[in-house]
Amino acid sequence: MVLGLIFKLIPTYGNLTRLLAFAVGMVWPTLESMKAIESKGVGDDTQWLMYWVCYSTLLSIEQLAWGVLVWIPFYRIVRVVAMAWLALPQTRGATMIYSDFVRPFLLVAVEKAKQLPALEPYACQFLSHEDFEVLKREAVAKVEETIEKAKQQAAASAEGEAPLAYQPLKSHAQ
Template identity: 60%
Template sequence: MLGLGFIFKLIPTYGNITRIAALLVGLFFPTLESMKAIESKQLGDDTQWLTYWVCYATLISLETVAWSFLIWVPFYRLIRIAALAWLVAPQTRGATYVYTEFVRPFLLVAVAKACEVPSLEPYFRDFASTKPLSSPAATSAKNFDTLKREAGQAVEDTFEKVTQSASAEEDDHRAAYQPLKAHAQ
């Protein structure tokens, strides 16, 4: 009886095919490209894949919470594969768009709120900039565009501090910060 259950699992069905495709597009290919980026000396590809992994983790987290609703969306699994392909492709810069427009502002608010919890503050201290974004109570009253501008300014201030503190011997490293600064904006 157990053998028949195993055989039925091997039969290619819509669910099994889309799961395999999602694994190939969303995990295996990005993992291979991330390994290549780690081994290369360029910083641009590292940023691309780190951005992708943050977006992927956010997508998986949202899917986990909303799965009971998502299974009722027609062709959701195919839409998910297409969305993963769009996020993965460096040509479309989908991960960069999703990160800067949706994920980053949300995470900045979450970090600001986490910094107010005394037991969590040491873990998020490195994320805090010299210019605080705003208090969580004020953040909820502000509109999304204002928060986005404040977050962009905080990142710009951080990059300026890093650039100013670099020594004359590290001119090559300064040039490497510029693509990161452009990416953050």
């Protein structure tokens, strides 16, 4: 036990990146979320809620794929940079990831969860929201749009053109 604590205190690559990820991904966003709760405006509340949804989605994906991610060189540093990008209000990363990826896929997942008997009561409570049909149509359209973009990028890279990912996003080009 004591030996394990001593090894955790040695400043190794893994320990330092873990500490940095904790500071960037948890401590700073928690403080900013508290400021947002105490402020009178609601815009910052929404931004931090989107961050926490994206953060929990990232943790869920990492939990499932950690066996592979651990072998990717510099993954932990990339993870810290990604969490900083998600958290910084200047980059609006959480807003973009939430609206383009997380929200559409989660809405589709809730619709699928309705078909499972064990999850039906919870899904039906969520689905009883009056605007759910509109949300569902938007989500399905967004998922189809994302799949279409991926197909276009694959076709463009096969033809030697610049990928669509290098073109500015509409929300950022304004």
